[in-house]
Amino acid sequence: MKNEMRTGRKRxxxxxxxxxxxxxxxxxLPMILPVLWMLSTALKDNxxxxxxxxxxxxxxxxxxxxxxxVIQSKYLQRFGNTLFIxxxxxxxxxxxxxxxxxxxxxxxFKGRKMWFYLIISSMMIPGMTTVMPVFRFxxxxxxxxxxxxxxxxxxxxxxxxxxxxxxxxxxxxxxYDEAAKIxxxxxxxxxxxxxxPLSKPLIAYMAVSTFxxxxxxxxxxLLYVISKQDKWTLALGIARLGSGTFGIEWNVYMAADxxxxxxxxxxxxxFQDYFMExxxxxxxxxxx
Amino acid sequence: MSKxxxxxxxxxxxxxxxxxxxxENFHGYIFMIPTLIGWPLFCxxxxxxxxxxxxxxxxxxxxxKWAGLKNFKYILTIDPVFKKxxxxxxxxxLINVPIMLILGLALAxxxxxxxxxxKIFRVLYxxxxxxxxxxxxxxxxxxxxxxxxxxxxxxxxxxxxPVGWLTDEKIVLLSLSIxxxxxxxxxxxxFLSGLQSVPGDLYEAADLDGAGKWxxxxxxxxxxxxxxxxxxxxxxxxxGLQAFNEASIMTGGGPNYGxxxxxxxxxxxxxxxxxxxxxxxxxxxxxxxxxILTMITFSKSEAYVYYENE
Numbered sequence: 280m281k282n283e284m285r286t287g288r289k290r291x292x293x294x295x296x297x298x299x300x301x302x303x304x305x306x307x308l309p310m311i312l313p314v315l316w317m318l319s320t321a322l323k324d325n326x327x328x329x330x331x332x333x334x335x336x337x338x339x340x341x342x343x344x345x346x347x348x349v350i351q352s353k354y355l356q357r358f359g360n361t362l363f364i365x366x367x368x369x370x371x372x373x374x375x376x377x378x379x380x381x382x383x384x385x386x387x388f389k390g391r392k393m394w395f396y397l398i399i400s401s402m403m404i405p406g407m408t409t410v411m412p413v414f415r416f417x418x419x420x421x422x423x424x425x426x427x428x429x430x431x432x433x434x435x436x437x438x439x440x441x442x443x444x445x446x447x448x449x450x451x452x453x454x455y456d457e458a459a460k461i462x463x464x465x466x467x468x469x470x471x472x473x474x475x476p477l478s479k480p481l482i483a484y485m486a487v488s489t490f491x492x493x494x495x496x497x498x499x500x501l502l503y504v505i506s507k508q509d510k511w512t513l514a515l516g517i518a519r520l521g522s523g524t525f526g527i528e529w530n531v532y533m534a535a536d537x538x539x540x541x542x543x544x545x546x547x548x549x550f551q552d553y554f555m556e557x558x559x560x561x562x563x564x565x566x567x
Numbered sequence: 568m569s570k571x572x573x574x575x576x577x578x579x580x581x582x583x584x585x586x587x588x589x590x591e592n593f594h595g596y597i598f599m600i601p602t603l604i605g606w607p608l609f610c611x612x613x614x615x616x617x618x619x620x621x622x623x624x625x626x627x628x629x630x631x632k633w634a635g636l637k638n639f640k641y642i643l644t645i646d647p648v649f650k651k652x653x654x655x656x657x658x659x660x661l662i663n664v665p666i667m668l669i670l671g672l673a674l675a676x677x678x679x680x681x682x683x684x685x686k687i688f689r690v691l692y693x694x695x696x697x698x699x700x701x702x703x704x705x706x707x708x709x710x711x712x713x714x715x716x717x718x719x720x721x722x723x724x725x726x727x728x729p730v731g732w733l734t735d736e737k738i739v740l741l742s743l744s745i746x747x748x749x750x751x752x753x754x755x756x757x758f759l760s761g762l763q764s765v766p767g768d769l770y771e772a773a774d775l776d777g778a779g780k781w782x783x784x785x786x787x788x789x790x791x792x793x794x795x796x797x798x799x800x801x802x803x804x805x806x807g808l809q810a811f812n813e814a815s816i817m818t819g820g821g822p823n824y825g826x827x828x829x830x831x832x833x834x835x836x837x838x839x840x841x842x843x844x845x846x847x848x849x850x851x852x853x854x855x856x857x858x859i860l861t862m863i864t865f866s867k868s869e870a871y872v873y874y875e876n877e
Binding site for chain 1: 591592593594595596597598599600601602604605606608609610612613614616617620627674677678680682688690691692694695697698699700701702704705706707708709710715717720721724749752756757760805808809811812815816830833834837838843846847850851853854857858861
């Protein structure tokens with residue numbers, strides 16, 4: 280009797296799990312099919328792209344599309360440009376946000392609360408409201424057509440990361456700072472040798488998300504370097520590939536598109552655990 | 568606190584002797600330098616300047632000329648594009664925010680179970696979020712193509728009429744929404760971390776009391792994740808009102824301004840037709856709308872958002 284009940288319950292549990300798997304799989308299809316379609320298109324020859332009925336698995340694998348994509352999208356140069364900008368943004372955003380986060384979390388200076396609220400409230404301002412005066416500023420200082428407008432803002436502590444940093448540093452016990460201070464450490468040493476090593480997950484999260492932001496950014500390159508083709512980033516290059524005068528073959532275009540997001544995919548998979556952890560702590564920070 | 572004060576009182580001489588460059592004030596501001604430069608430059612100055620220019624004629628080259636309410640009058644009474652942009656942007660944001668929240672929460676519940684392979688499934692659901700927006704839009708542009716896109720090819724082979732995904736004014740917002748739904752994995756992940764932070768003993772206690780699954784969802788899960796729900800509501804709303812790339816890369820705002828989002832409208836007014844003053848006025852209207860919607864959401868939040876520590 281008891282045994283029967285147990286097997287009955289077990290059966291129900293197994294059905295529930297199988298049902299869950301089926302649903303997970305069904306909902307997963309629309310998530311991955313477009314990506315698979317893109318991959319399959321990128322490998323087809325020109326005749327295969329618009330063949331009817333559609334070829335889901337290419338009849339001919341034309342790997343040369345990727346080579347063609349590298350040439351047509353000027354991939355190497357634009358990859359270099361984008362990487363250069365992204366790396367500088369990462370360094371700047373980590374340094375500047377840790378400085379400001381440290382100040383807000385540790386020093387009782389006059390006006391601290393005021394600055395904190397100013398930073399928080401500036402998160403709400405839509406980018407478009409500030410973009411025209413900022414554009415005018417960059418033109419006025421002669422930085423139009425350079426990468427300065429894309430890089431420098433990252434060195435001046437964006438509000439969201441500052442907030443994240445301040446929340447995170449507040450969770451590190453003050454006793455660490457004080458012990459170091461007694462040993463004669465300066466504030467900069469406390470920040471660089473004690474606080475930052477304790478904040479590795481946050482640093483990883485900020486590095487990955489800044490990298491993403493910089494790699495994905497379309498509007499700023501569009502505003503500032505559109506007139507200088509050799510300064511284009513990948514995002515701009517890929518977006519403009521379709522609107523060229525000759526038009527581009529779709530298989531090559533899809534190949535270029537894949538090459539564009541491949542680096543970000545690789546970075547994501549390497550730092551996946553850190554990133555998810557950061558996402559979790561981010562929501563926790565936002566909630567508190 | 569009182570201890571500190573008495574310590575100060577006990578050694579007034581020592582405190583006074585401490586030079587100003589050793590104090591917390593000085594050091595605090597040293598570390599604040601990035602913000603002390605960045606905030607005025609990228610926040611205060613642009614806000615003031617664009618507020619001023621909203622009342623000016625400004626072509627971006629010559630200095631702005633005061634024009635009073637001219638820009639606002641034009642935008643609100645004459646300009647046919649702005650009103651339409653505003654309406655479709657609101658429609659797009661207000662419809663998609665609840666859909667994304669419900670879909671994201673449902674998927675998070677589906678994937679919130681430690682079963683074999685769950686990590687891989689989560690990453691695959693998150694995949695569309697990792698792909699940059701430009702790459703996503705290029706991909707969907709190909710999928711939505713009128714004659715040769717895979718969706719219409721499939722519709723045709725099923726004997727149905729092809730749909731003008733990006734060429735039919737009535738459909739285009741739906742098409743762009745589909746792309747947004749495709750990236751629901753981001754919302755899902757945040758909900759997932761919220762669900763995992765709900766203490767398990769709450770469910771155990773409810774189980775003992777004989778509460779069913781629906782009752783548990785309604786009376787434990789939902790109240791416990793309201794802060795995250797609220798956060799997502801705000802960010803979703805603000806993000807949705809600022810759609811830009813879709814219009815710029817895919818549709819050019821068309822057909823017949825059917826996807827002419829307000830951000831794209833501002834961009835076109837400024838950088839397309841060099842009406843910077845008018846664009847500033849439009850941008851301020853957008854800002855005020857976002858501020859009002861955010862404030863409404865905040866003021867209503869106390870009624871339903873549950874904070875554990877309060």
